[in-house]
Amino acid sequence: MGSTAEAMSTKQARQIIHVDMDAFYASVEQRDQPELRNRPVIVGGSRTRGVVSACSYEARAFGVRSAMPLARAVQLCPEAVVLPVRMEAYKAVSRKIFAIFRQFTDRVEPLSIDEAFLDVTGCERLLGEAVSIAQNIRNSIRKELALPASAGVAPNKYLAKLASEAAKPDGLKVIHPHEIEAFILPLPIGALWGIGSKGRERLNRLGINTIGELRRLSLAQLIQLFGVTGQRFYELARGIDDRPIIMDDTVKSIGQEETFPADLFDVDTLQTHLLRLTEKVASRLRKKSLLASALTIKVKYGNFEQVTRSKTLENPSASVPEFYPVAKELLSRTESGQRGIRLLGVTAGNLVPCETSQMSLFEDKCEKKKGKALDEAIDRIREKYGDPGITRGTLVD
Ligand SMILES: [Mg+2]
Structure with missing residues (x-):
């Protein structure tokens, strides 16, 4: 096997969803004013001033486009209803849309008020699961907000965005790894992320109009033409895009602690609480598709004196069967059993991130699927019914 193929096989494909609302401002107006439905609606200002911020698909049929001067848009579509921008209303809807995204994953990268990337790469998940998540998101937006959204599902951000564009309006498009070539080759070079009108002209002069034609240029030729950007074009033209999802809030640690109504001396009881805290932490890690390489426990004694004990894990994990023995060992390195403990914490x-190359590590280390399946079953029950106090009997001494 060649080294590239080997590298590819050990690297798990990512599952990226791009969700984009259709004609967002115009759709909100049509939703809130039913008499505007099925009519050409332009949001942007007055009939004589400003530019088009958004236009309904009925207006697009007349050639109206975003960023077009309104005077021109009204010329193209005289029967259009022109409305002012109600930014506060759209922002309120946007918050609800992002809350829906975050019901499915915390790994959300907002691109604009109505558009985001979601990374749903996960343990044992196939692209099929990403597709059903994308469909569920579209259904939730439709049901809860009465608005249309389109979604693209693909192994990276670049392809996911192209897919959602191809899915519009009100559609879902999946690009499976084996479909990348067929999808990408016929696209115009304007579909290359980051190419400007100058770059397009330069390529057009060389007789290059599609991504397929661009593929005839070598990496060296592209770098000669565009500098470092040439390398990016070379990769995008092959459907390669390793940019990660950039979340607003990069999480540094995840912790959970509990203060007891009375100081605890009994080690068995402490261990039961320790297990529950460990389960909560592991569950939150899995929800964020994160693995931890270190575990810390915090103990506060009855007199408020506090100690912490930490250990670095051999391999990053989000697994209770791996965390719990470490947490127990850390607890044994405190004065538990001898002094009353009023607070216990696990961090x-x-x-x-639980993705790509770390995935193989994770799967190997995930207590041979069984422990992981149990972890995930508990996660699901918790999500559905809250925390019913499930503990795994086998792990409690
Ligand atoms: Mg949009």
């Missing part, structure tokens, strides 16, 4: 640190 997972040195977090890394």
Whole structure:
């Protein structure tokens, strides 16, 4: 096997969803004013001033486009209803849309008020699961907000965005790894992320109009033409895009602690609480698709004196069967059993995303699927019914 193929096989494909609302401002107006439905609606200002911020698909049929001067848009579509921008209303809807995204994953990268990337790469998940998540998101937006959204599902951000564009309006498009070539080759070079009108002209002069034609240029030729950007074009033209999802809030650690109504002396009881805290931390890690490389426990004695004990894990993990023995060992390095304990805490640190190359590590280390399946079953029950106090009997001494 060649080294590239080997590298590819050990690297798990990512699952990226791009969700984009259709004609967002105009759709909100049509929703809020039913008499505007099925009519050409332009949001942007007055009939004589400003530019088009958004236009309904009925207006697009007349050639109206975003960023077009309104006077021109009204010329193209005299029967259009022109409305002012109600930014506060759209922002309120946007918050609800992002809340829906975050019901499915915390790994959300907002691109604009109505558009985001979601990374749903996960343990044992196939692209099929990403597709059903994308469909569920579209259904939730439709049901809860009565608005249309389109979604693209693909192994990276670049392709996911192209897919959602191809899905519009009100559609879902999946680009499976084996479909990348067929999808990408016929696209115009304007579909290359970051190419400007100058770059397009330069390529057009060389007789290059599609991505397929661009593929005839070598990496060296592209770098000669565009500098470092040439390398990016070379990769995008092959459907390669390793940019990660950039979340607003990069999580540094995840912790959970509990203060007891009365100081605890009994080690068995403390261990039961320790297990529950460990489960909560592991569950939150999995929800954020993160693995931890370090575990810390915090103990506060009855007199408020506080100690912490930490250990670095051999391999990053989000697994209770791996965390719990470490947490127990850390507890044994405190004065538990001898002094009353009023507070116990567990924190997972040195977090890394649970994706790509780390995945194989994770799967190997995930207590041979069985422990992981149990972890995930508990996660699901918790999500559905809250925390019913499930504990795994086998792990409690
Ligand atoms: Mg949009």
